[in-house]
Amino acid sequence: MGRAPCCDKANVKRGPWSPEEDAKLKSYIEQHGTGGNWIALPQKIGLKRCGKSCRLRWLNYLRPNIRHGGFSEEEDNIICSLYISIGSRWSIIAAQLPGRTDNDIKNYWNTRLKKKLLGRQRKEHQLARKSGLVKQDIIKRSGGVGGNSTNSHSAVPATDDQNPYWPELPVLAAPTVLPQQQQQPCFNDHASLRKLLIKLGGRFSSDINHNHETNQVIQGRPTNIQPTYQVLDDDNNSSYAAAAATTQQMDEHYSGKNMQSLLIPRCGIHALNNSSPSLSNNDVISPHQFAQTHYIVNTDNIDGPGNGIMNNMFQGQGGDYETDQLKEMAVYNNNDNQQRFDGLEFFCGEEMMVMNNRITSSYGESIGWGEMLGCPPVASSSDDYHDSMDRLMPAAPGQECGFANDQLMSGYPGEAL
DNA sequence: AAACGCAGCAACCGCCCGTAC
DNA sequence: GGTACGGGCGGTTGCTGCGTT
Known part of the structure; x- marks a missing residue:
């Protein structure tokens, strides 16, 4: 009917x-x-x-206060960042950009931003191709790390003749990918564009491929990629640069502390302005504030200071994106634990499938950005949310939930406390 | 000057979800 | 619990204006 x-x-x-x-x-x-x-x-x-x-x-x-056109570079960055994080959830993205409508953003993305990024990717490819040739030469001369012939996951750059625009798309091993990922790369869909965005900056460069060829995957996480967090403790002014810290280290570091801060996985949120937020523990971050918050940056990871995954995000694209604007987020919750996530709950959002072989688990499952960067998957309910956070922050012995202690994780949006 | 192609954008379509009955 | 309905949302369509041939 x-x-x-x-x-x-x-x-x-x-x-x-x-x-x-x-x-x-x-x-x-x-x-x-x-x-x-x-x-x-x-x-x-x-x-x-x-x-x-x-x-x-x-x-x-x-309706009042609607703005049309004239998207700023900052807005571009936010849109891109959020697109990476959550995909084409235009209404949520619009919620972070005051005065913008989802329709406007959607149109802007489809007609301009997407093309802008494609052009950027092309540029990047040209640069990468040059440097790649040099690296290959070096590897050959030094005996290399072994050929890729035995690694069916390897990203094998195609030649320009085959695909002038997208030659770096990895060749995926059939058993490890989802059906839609088995399709030929196609960039007219959101998933592919997200992959492109990831590739543009979040891709695990050929350096990593070569240098970490033997990386182990432990508990579904590639060990060369550690989630990093910037955390503000209850002192509110001491940050903990959790570069290369495991979640266990994080737990240990903060065990017994009265954490006031909320960990938000680094999922590509971009700082909007350079003025430090004067948030206090009493502050509740709103979508608007969120969009204007200067996020603390920690782009370090195991590869060394400044060489983190997110450092690659938007990097090398003609310098349009400054790495020091890349984000690590610490969002304060207020004292009564009434965390508000208006428009932010998506950060526990959808897993992002990454095509690169580096992110394939030992079980043959693809590991999403969510897991790699500590971003839990979609939380469509309170239970999902807590499950997600449990996965992000596994429970320590004796703890019911490693991440979701009372101070930290009591605030699923709309959940009664 | 006309035809054509393309980009940008407003508006519509149809599906999904929450809720009231 | 099932159904109908309205709201919300993402995807798509089609119109308009501009640039190129």
Whole structure:
């Protein structure tokens, strides 16, 4: 049984809105609100429009403080970062950009930003190709780390003849990939674009491929890639650079401390401005604040200071993205533990499948960014959320949950405490 | 000047989810 | 518990304007 249509399509006007219609709708909503029923609204005000159309018009154009066009570089960065983190969740991305609508961002992404990034990737490839040739030569001369012929996961750069734009796409081993990943690389879908974004900066460079060829994978995490966190403890001014720290080390470091801070996995959130936030323990970070927060940066990892994974993010793309703007986040919660994640809950979001072989577990499972960087998967419920965090921060002996102690993790959005 | 192609964007479509009954 | 409904959202379409041939 199909659904009844929301309106009589034969009797509603479609297409562009006239100024008169706009005026009618705007003045009514400003005076009376929507009344909680968009479907009934057009009849009330004598508009021959579908309720959904009215809603869209209001949300995207008529409501106050809407901005159109003129996206700044910072906004670009935020959009890219969030796209990496959560994919095409435009409404959530829009929530981080005051005055922007999801539709606007979506259009902007599809028409401009995507192309901008593709061009950037092309540039990067040209550079990488040059340096790659040099490295290959060096490896050959030194005896190398063994050929890739035995490693079916290896990223084998194609030649420009085969794929002038995307020659670095890794060749995936059939048994380890999901069906959609077995398809030929195609960059007209979000998943592929996210992979591209990851590749643009978050990719594990050929350096890593060569230098860590023998890396072990322990408990589903590649050991060469440690989650790193910047954590503010209850002193509120001492940060712990957790470069290359294991989650266990983190637990040990903070065991017994009255943690006021909330760990947010580094999932590509970008600092918006350079002014330090003057957040106190009483502060609750809102989406708006979030978007304007200067996040503490720690781009170190096991490869050495400044050589972290995230350091690669957006790096080398003509210098448009400054590594010192890359983010490590410590978001304070307030004293009564009423953490608010308005619009932030997605950071426990969707796992990001990474094509690179470095991120394949010993079980043949692909490991997402979430796991690599300590970002738990989608939390569609409180239980999922805690499960996710448990995975991120495994429980220490005697602990019910390694991450979610009372101070830290009591705040699944909307969860009663 | 006309035809064509492309980019940008507003609006629509259809699915999913939450909720009221 | 099942169903209907409205809201929200992501994906897609189609119109318009501009640049190129």
